[in-house]
Amino acid sequence: MALYTTITDAITEYTGLSPTAFFTILAMMVVVYKIVSTMFVAADDYVAVKRDQQFILREPVQIGSITEQELRPYDGSDPNKPLLMAIKGKIYDVSRSRMFYGPGGAYSLFAGRDASRALALMSFEPSDLTGDISGLSASELEVLEDWEAKFEEKYVKVGELVSEKPSTTEGETKED
Ligand code: HEM
Incomplete structure (x- = not known):
């Protein structure tokens, strides 16, 4: 007291x-x-804001015809490269949706890949991360077409995938 x-x-x-x-x-x-x-902005968030600002959104640039292997590095790990993703062999610049496809994003596994099979099957299985759509049912192909329509509308198409060079069959590996 x-x-x-x-x-x-x-x-x-x-x-x-x-x-x-x-x-x-x-x-x-x-x-x-x-x-x-x-x-x-709180001090902790400020660091995150600054980090995000590193990724200046650039205008999509046409990349032409590349192989699946050459598409891989466009997975968002290099801030100087655009984020690319392919559906049915068509490559789209998805950089504007870095929050989905960039590192740590819910759909980052699709970045730098042709994700046709995974999207058709609504699957996150690594083995479905391929442009191979053989053996899919009519309804699965319809799902894929819906995704394609969404991407056509939302993103800029910047190129197309060409098959791997016949001499480099080891490029087919899907482990990473
Ligand atoms: C519990 C299941 C799921 C939930 C709750 C969910 C939820 C969402 C939400 C909220 C968005 C953001 C939509 C927007 O703002 O435009 C989104 C986008 C997306 N989802 Fe899912 N999702 C689920 C499963 C899946 C599956 C299984 C796949 C494919 C394998 C998938 C592929 C995608 C893709 C590719 C986008 C981004 C589309 C774009 O680029 O605009 N989702 N999802």
Whole structure:
């Protein structure tokens, strides 16, 4: 109790305010601080904002005819390369949806790939990450067509896939 009296006396002496007025003003200042601080980006978020700004969204550039192997590096890991993804051999620039297809994105596994089979089957199986759509049912092909229509509408087509060179059959591996 002595401590309480000492504190309240000190408050009155130094501020000229009653302890009640002092704590009311203090509480109001905390509330104002909280409100004002929500209007700014928090220090931790600032780092994330700066990191995102590295990825300046560039105009899609035509890439022409490339192989599936050559498409791989366009998976978002290199900030200087566009993010590309293919459906039925058509390559789209999906850089504007980095949050989906970029590293850490829910659909990053599709980036740098022809994901036709996975999309037709609505599958995330690594073995379905291929442009091979053989053996699919009519309804699965219809699902794929819906995806194709969505991509045609939303993204710029920047090239097409050509088959691997006959001499480099090891390029067919799908392990990574
Ligand atoms: C629980 C299941 C799923 C949920 C809740 C879900 C939810 C979503 C949501 C909310 C979006 C964002 C839509 C937008 O803002 O435009 C999205 C986009 C997308 N989803 Fe899914 N999804 C699911 C399963 C799947 C599966 C199985 C696949 C394919 C294998 C898939 C492929 C995609 C793709 C490719 C996009 C991006 C489309 C674009 O580029 O605009 N999703 N999903």
